[in-house]
Amino acid sequence: xxxxxxxxxxxxxxxxxxxxxxxxxxxxxxxxxxxxxxxxxxxxxxxxxxxxxxxxxxxxxxxxxxxxxxxxxxxxxxxxxxxxxxxxxxxxxxxxxxxxxxxxxxxxxxxxxxxxxxxxxxxxxxxxxxxxxxxxxxxxxxxxxxxxxxxxxxxxxxxxxxxxxxxxxx
Numbered sequence: 001x002x003x004x005x006x007x008x009x010x011x012x013x014x015x016x017x018x019x020x021x022x023x024x025x026x027x028x029x030x031x032x033x034x035x036x037x038x039x040x041x042x043x044x045x046x047x048x049x050x051x052x053x054x055x056x057x058x059x060x061x062x063x064x065x066x067x068x069x070x071x072x073x074x075x076x077x078x079x080x081x082x083x084x085x086x087x088x089x090x091x092x093x094x095x096x097x098x099x100x101x102x103x104x105x106x107x108x109x110x111x112x113x114x115x116x117x118x119x120x121x122x123x124x125x126x127x128x129x130x131x132x133x134x135x136x137x138x139x140x141x142x143x144x145x146x147x148x149x150x151x152x153x154x155x156x157x158x159x160x161x162x163x164x165x166x167x168x169x170x
């Protein structure tokens with residue numbers, strides 16, 4: 001086994017010191033680069049889809065109370081989109097508020113005004129007449145899939161159904 005000379009030992013120390021500094025510098029630069037890339041990715045996601053902002057808030061799609069002048073968030077469809085203060089209001093008051101919010105006399109301020117003025121009006125469903133098309137029948141039909149016939153008249157002849165449909169059209 002050969003012995004190391006003092007020059008070999010000194011050279012080995014110097015090389016290991018420089019290698020350690022190089023490793024530390026490279027790891028610091030890599031960490032900074034990853035941090036920048038993660039920040040850019042998250043900021044682009046927050047601006048692009050809006051999902052990150054929604055996740056931060058904790059609640060999505062909060063609608064305002066429909067009572068005029070109320071800026072509180074509603075408790076949802078189960079409580080007829082009323083807040084904690086107004087959830088025990090009478091049916092007459094709620095219907096009046098709903099009519100007012102549909103266009104004539106809509107609330108001018110608060111979260112409810114934004115909900116009424118915004119997307120809520122453009123997504124209204126078409127209310128269909130679900131009564132049976134047979135004359136003098138008071139039953140509820142099974143819908144468009146069953147040609148607006150109730151269970152009682154579902155097996156009626158096709159000519160009779162066509163006549164009922166023509167009579168109903170006008």
